């Protein structure tokens with residue numbers, strides 16, 4: 226949770242380049258109709274990093290996750306028309322260059338680059354697809370070499386690195402680093418060495434520049450290999466993400482450190498996309514999926530419950546209370562009302578959690594609920610000590626608070642552990658989800674210190690609470706596995722009802738404060 230919010234920080238302007246929250250990024254690359262590589266991957270990757278993506282198509286491929294079956298390179302005059310149409314109208318903050326196809330295309334791109342001189346140029350020297358198919362005509366390799374000095378960053382994989390130097394492929398990382406240094410010195414640019422083609426558990430990358438442009442000649446960013454065959458388009462995705470982030474940070478090391486965890490997570494979640502029979506694409510937008518959403522584990526009861534929560538979550542984000550909490554424009558009496566009602570609610574919720582402990586079938590669960598019950602009371606007294614002691618707020622139980630707690634108490638009186646857990650869960654799950662989003666939005670806005678609810682928002686994204694939520698989800702899931710069909714139906718109803726109360730609870734300050 227913490228890392229995803231870190232990557233949302235937009236620096237306020239480092240070096241000479243002002244921070245641009247939505248860099249305009251152009252991909253000059255080939256089309257992959259199956260969507261995993263080429264311009265399709267680039268546009269997703271640029272958007273995933275907050276950029277505005279554009280694409281001038283150098284070549285059309287007919288390919289899928291199994292391989293490339295045909296390549297068509299349209300007349301270069303038409304590529305030039307695309308490039309001119311863009312640059313005559315739009316200021317381009319960064320360019321990513323991918324598949325070029327043949328020497329005529331390379332010449333055209335070189336002539337355009339020399340004229341337009343975009344601030345950031347990342348060149349991914351694409352030669353061979355993951356499937357082994359050629360994407361650059363063999364006779365164009367020398368032309369490609371002559372394009373390298375026009376780039377700020379080159380991102381070869383190990384076979385491409387070897388080809389650019391005219392040497393055999395590096396058998397290990399040390400040799401690759403040595404080759405990278407020589408290539409960087411030869412063409413006077415920064416080289417990003419990629420470890421994807423290494424054998425073994427590690428997947429390191431390294432920025433190399435021997436002319437003093439970096440903090441040191443070699444900056445290595447380690448990575449653990451993700452066990453997946455779905456890595457189609459990782460190179461495209463990485464280079465376009467780097468171009469986008471670099472336009473914001475003007476710092477290659479910072480850019481790589483931001484992009485690499487995103488790419489690793491995109492690989493780690495790739496299998497869930499279920500695209501194609503071969504090497505499928507990575508999941509560019511994994512960070513938009515609720516972190517606690519168990520959708521990947523199809524068949525799980527929790528996923529069934531989550532489907533009930535999604536519309537409610539959307540309603541919550543639409544509430545004036547939540548929007549005001551996020552923008553800081555929420556009237557203070559509403560905030561105070563919310564805090565006071567939350568304290569009252571936590572007291573009732575604590576009793577319900579204690580009941581779950583009493584019904585729990587295992588000691589692990591009994592302990593978890595007993596501890597959670599206690600924690601609730603601690604948070605209640607903290608609310609009184611730190612927040613409510615200095616704020617005027619009624620101590621009367623509001624109508625929504627009463628209804629919600631009554632619903633929980635009634636469910637606990639039914640005696641079914643499984644149904645009780647389903648009723649308990651939304652308070653964890655929706656709260657964790659909303660808290661995480663609110664906190665991420667606050668960080669993304671530059672964590673303004675004059676935000677009246679800053680201190681509150683900071684307490685929201687709590688990894689320990691997220692971990693407890695995951696446990697609560699797992700216990701509910703396990704309870705459902707042993708429940709009758711009738712009980713499972715009651716679980717869904719109890720869960721959905723609590724979700725509705727969660728929304729109503731957030732809306733109550735507007736109505737009753």
Ligand SMILES: Nc1ncnc2c1ncn2[C@@H]1O[C@H](COP(=O)(O)OP(=O)(O)OP(=O)(O)O)[C@@H](O)[C@H]1O
Pocket residue numbers: 262353354355381382383419420421422428429430448449450451452453456457458459460461463488489492
């Ligand atoms: N299985 C993996 N686990 C973790 N990281 C990986 C994995 N495969 C590739 N990477 C990372 O993905 C990026 C691309 O590396 P790679 O060497 O595979 O480039 P490439 O061959 O140009 O990619 P492509 O597969 O798109 O042709 C690098 O950051 C690399 O470290």
Ligand SMILES: Cc1ncc(CO)c(N)n1
Pocket residue numbers: 254255256257262263264286323324351353354355360457458459460461
């Ligand atoms: C169009 C296109 N560009 C790049 C690659 C490299 O992954 C690919 N497979 N297809």
